[in-house]
Amino acid sequence: EAGVTQSPTHLIKTRGQQATLRCSPISGHTSVYWYQQALGLGLQFLLWYDEGEERNRGNFPPRFSGRQFPNYSSELNVNALELEDSALYLCASSFQGYTEAFFGQGTRLTVV
Amino acid sequence: AQKVTQAQTEISVVEKEDVTLDCVYETRDTTYYLFWYKQPPSGELVFLIRRNSFDEQNEISGRYSWNFQKSTSSFNFTITASQVVDSAVYFCALSDGTGGFKTIFGAGTRLFVKA
Numbered sequence: 144e145a146g147v148t149q150s151p152t153h154l155i156k157t158r159g160q161q162a163t164l165r166c167s168p169i170s171g172h173t174s175v176y177w178y179q180q181a182l183g184l185g186l187q188f189l190l191w192y193d194e195g196e197e198r199n200r201g202n203f204p205p206r207f208s209g210r211q212f213p214n215y216s217s218e219l220n221v222n223a224l225e226l227e228d229s230a231l232y233l234c235a236s237s238f239q240g241y242t243e244a245f246f247g248q249g250t251r252l253t254v255v
Numbered sequence: 256a257q258k259v260t261q262a263q264t265e266i267s268v269v270e271k272e273d274v275t276l277d278c279v280y281e282t283r284d285t286t287y288y289l290f291w292y293k294q295p296p297s298g299e300l301v302f303l304i305r306r307n308s309f310d311e312q313n314e315i316s317g318r319y320s321w322n323f324q325k326s327t328s329s330f331n332f333t334i335t336a337s338q339v340v341d342s343a344v345y346f347c348a349l350s351d352g353t354g355g356f357k358t359i360f361g362a363g364t365r366l367f368v369k370a
Contacts, residue, residue: 186346186360199357231298242288242350244358246300 145170147236147247155253156224164219164250168236174198175217176237176244177209181230189232192217193239224254257282259349261361268337269369276332276364278347284308289323289330290348290358300346306330337368 148167156162168175177189188201192211206222215236221228231251235244258281268274280289291303304314306323314321318335334341344365350358 185362186348188357188359191357233298233300235300243290243302243305245302246292248297248299251298 147234147245149232149234149247149250151250152248153251153253155255158224158226158254160224162221162224162228162252162254164221164232164234164252166217166219166234166236166247168215168217168234169245171238172236172245173215173239174237174241174244175211175215176235177217177219178233178235179203179230180233180249181227184230186233190219221252226254228252229254257284257287257349257351257359259347259359259361261345261347261364263364264362265365265367267367267369270339271336273333273335274337274366274368276334276345276347276366278330278332278361280328280330280347280349282328282349282351284351286351288350290346290350291321291330291332292346292348292360294344294346294363296343303332334366337366339368339370342366342368 150165174193176191179187179189190209191199195211209219211217231249233246233249235246237244260279287308289306292300294300311323320333322331344363346363347361348358
């Protein structure tokens, strides 16, 4: 069974540009979670999507947004990129309402 | 507010040594979940264990064991007879019991196992 897959693996963008990160959950999982792992800041909860709806949001500005598609895959969009957005972005998925999630390998975003 | 503290930033051991990674948490919830994840250099977070707040039984899985003590709000992780492949960053995490994986992570402990 395939795990959580994320694309691209690496992404390099210029300050001010937009970045789009993608996540495909484990088959059968309806919830998708996004986390940011920035150097020195640890893992920070970004967003939680379930059944196409945003269920919860971490303490991030509105330029971090996303969506979940009918097939439960998800996109994370980061607008007006800043240097501090450089980080590893991890996606996790779970069954609806479950408190156990499995992570993908991450997308490393570098803003120059 | 919830909080997870992993006081050990880095630990270095020699292969075959036992090592314990500490985790202390804070929460006002009566129902909550605790996790340990391993992050090897590849970056992916690998799920190791989940424990709910009503189950204080210790658990052993191969060389891994976990000690959950509500009285001290601790959920420590021990690797017995460590191996080089155990070298990774280990995260302890806490989730409330309201559903979903709204989880906060500790800062992580980087474990170096030398041959």
